[in-house]
Amino acid sequence: MTARDFVDRWADTTGDELKLFVGFDEAIVGICRGFNRDPTVVYCYAKLLEILRRMGGDEEWLETQVLGGWHGPGTPVVLHQISESVGFDDDGAKV
Numbered sequence: 001m002t003a004r005d006f007v008d009r010w011a012d013t014t015g016d017e018l019k020l021f022v023g024f025d026e027a028i029v030g031i032c033r034g035f036n037r038d039p040t041v042v043y044c045y046a047k048l049l050e051i052l053r054r055m056g057g058d059e060e061w062l063e064t065q066v067l068g069g070w071h072g073p074g075t076p077v078v079l080h081q082i083s084e085s086v087g088f089d090d091d092g093a094k095v
Helices: 003-014 045-054 059-066
Strands: 028-034 037-044 077-079
Touching: 003 028, 003 037, 037 045, 045 059, 045 077
Parallel strands: 037 077
Antiparallel strands: 028 037
């Protein structure tokens, strides 16, 4: 089962309306839920950028055109995974 299949099955089973970033199914990592919050599709930032670069895009486009949009309740969220390859300064900012 692909991540998109999981999202579709979730929506079919629960009746939740899950919004998606079109063309980025490979970057889906799950669904987040929380108190007083609609279930929301979660994407991996690094994978979004990888897909976008294959399409000729760049990080600026990702930030403004994909992440910069609000599409109402259920707008997808993006996970920045913490790994050994990512460093942070003393204020917690990514370096």
